[in-house]
Amino acid sequence: MYRSIRPGQIWLDTEGKRIQAHGGSVMYERGKYYWYGENKERTDGKSEIWHWGVRCYSSEDLYNWKDEGLIIPPDLSDKSSPLHPASMMDRPHILYNARTKKYVCWLKIMHRDGT
Amino acid sequence: MLAADNLLGPYAIVRTGLRPLGMSAGDFDLCAAPDGKGYYFFEWVHSETIIADLTDDYCGVTGYYSTHFPQAGPPYVREATAHFVRKGKHYLITSGTTGYFSNPSQAAACGISHVFAPVLDVAREPRFGRMNESYGEDETLAAPLGTALTKGLQSNAGVEAVAKHFLAFHQGAGGLHGADVSVGERELLEVYAKPFAAAIALAGLKGVMPCYNFVNGELVSFSKRYLTDLLRAQLGFDGLAVSDYCAIMNGVTVNRAAENACEAGWRPCLRGWMWSSSFPTDSGTNSKKNSRGGRRTLPFSTPPYCACLKPNSARGCSSIRLQRKELCACFFPNRRESFPSDRRQSRSCY
Numbered sequence: 001m002y003r004s005i006r007p008g009q010i011w012l013d014t015e016g017k018r019i020q021a022h023g024g025s026v027m028y029e030r031g032k033y034y035w036y037g038e039n040k041e042r043t044d045g046k047s048e049i050w051h052w053g054v055r056c057y058s059s060e061d062l063y064n065w066k067d068e069g070l071i072i073p074p075d076l077s078d079k080s081s082p083l084h085p086a087s088m089m090d091r092p093h094i095l096y097n098a099r100t101k102k103y104v105c106w107l108k109i110m111h112r113d114g115t
Numbered sequence: 116m117l118a119a120d121n122l123l124g125p126y127a128i129v130r131t132g133l134r135p136l137g138m139s140a141g142d143f144d145l146c147a148a149p150d151g152k153g154y155y156f157f158e159w160v161h162s163e164t165i166i167a168d169l170t171d172d173y174c175g176v177t178g179y180y181s182t183h184f185p186q187a188g189p190p191y192v193r194e195a196t197a198h199f200v201r202k203g204k205h206y207l208i209t210s211g212t213t214g215y216f217s218n219p220s221q222a223a224a225c226g227i228s229h230v231f232a233p234v235l236d237v238a239r240e241p242r243f244g245r246m247n248e249s250y251g252e253d254e255t256l257a258a259p260l261g262t263a264l265t266k267g268l269q270s271n272a273g274v275e276a277v278a279k280h281f282l283a284f285h286q287g288a289g290g291l292h293g294a295d296v297s298v299g300e301r302e303l304l305e306v307y308a309k310p311f312a313a314a315i316a317l318a319g320l321k322g323v324m325p326c327y328n329f330v331n332g333e334l335v336s337f338s339k340r341y342l343t344d345l346l347r348a349q350l351g352f353d354g355l356a357v358s359d360y361c362a363i364m365n366g367v368t369v370n371r372a373a374e375n376a377c378e379a380g381w382r383p384c385l386r387g388w389m390w391s392s393s394f395p396t397d398s399g400t401n402s403k404k405n406s407r408g409g410r411r412t413l414p415f416s417t418p419p420y421c422a423c424l425k426p427n428s429a430r431g432c433s434s435i436r437l438q439r440k441e442l443c444a445c446f447f448p449n450r451r452e453s454f455p456s457d458r459r460q461s462r463s464c465y
Binding site for chain 1: 116117118119120121122123124126128129131139140141142143144145146147151153155160171172173174195
């Protein structure tokens with residue numbers, strides 16, 4: 001159990017795995033916080049793997065985070081998909097639309113030429 | 116964009132390849148206002164911050180948007196905007212465009228060498244119109260807060276804090292700006308000088324801006340008692356003093372504490388001054404030039420000698436001593452006035 005946030009140290013989830021929620025955001029819903037962000041567990045800077053989907057965690061105290069899995073998995077089959085691991089996907093943001101009752105997620109996709 | 120019925124998914128792609136408003140869009144945030152309207156905050160890459168309206172389904176932009184914080188380019192352009200609302204106010208936290216390195220302060224990033232803060236005035240005269248600038252009426256709170264800000268500012272290489280307004284600026288008689296302050300020695304030291312003493316001793320304060328007002332009948336800007344004996348000798352300040360806007364010219368035109376501009380310029384030199392703003396013959400033009408780019412150069416200073424600060428690429432300034440004639444020429448290149456003797460008395464200087 002964590003009772004504090006420890007800057008500069010590796011932060012583990014409730015199962016002892018390293019938290020993977022880079023470029024993350026936190027949402028609050030029905031008594032729980034949700035932290036989601038880029039899953040970089042297979043990114044080493046050498047291969048073409050930029051991301052491995054978007055992973056989400058839940059918590060009631062902001063210290064201890066339970067892994068809720070890949071809420072947006074990578075698309076391994078289609079090389080042209082923005083969700084392919086080689087796609088330079090960053091900074092997922094989710095917004096709840098009360099009108100349509102949908103959770104809408106935007107992803108930033110950078111092209112290989114930097115635009 | 117993707118959409119789902121539950122926060123944890125499953126998400127399905129709704130559309131791809133949006134180039135919002137025809138712009139290259141960098142790091143961003145999304146938010147919904149209480150009325151349900153959606154907004155998209157993003158960095159128009161290397162240009163400015165855009166806040167765009169979202170369509171009703173939040174899956175696109177309507178074309179209506181506002182622009183904020185325009186800048187010439189990195190590292191000044193803001194990126195990675197995060198928006199939140201707290202107690203009815205909207206906040207943005209943004210980053211400088213420093214390529215994954217931590218941001219220096221904006222002052223450091225812009226090459227500003229002197230930041231005119233903290234305000235260490237102890238505000239005990241509620242009729243004075245600048246109460247809100249200060250840390251309040253308690254000198255024991257102003258001291259650590261001002262010390263902390265000084266440390267923070269000066270932790271950036273090349274940035275010096277200039278604390279102001281030395282001394283008792285907020286206490287002008289009748290709440291009037293620049294009026295005389297009638298105050299006992301002990302109160303002056305233990306209340307009004309205390310935050311300055313703390314920032315000098317505990318944070319190595321590098322700059323002080325004297326006030327516009329008189330203290331016990333002496334114009335502080337020209338005062339040996341307050342700038343030399345108290346600030347330098349007693350409090351141990353050895354940095355630069357920077358005049359408040361027009362304070363030197365005011366010494367002639369408003370305060371009548373010097374007979375002419377030349378004397379008004381000379382007196383503070385004897386008191387350990389440096390020149391600053393809005394004096395057309397010196398750094399008025401200089402600071403304008405420098406606000407457009409490059410490190411600001413401050414042409415004047417330091418006690419007990421008159422010295423001139425010249426720009427130095429390594430640190431900003433270096434000093435050389437000048438003879439009085441050269442000094443006078445430095446202030447008043449088009450005048451033939453000779454410099455007054457430093458022994459010459461003016462009406463209300465001492």
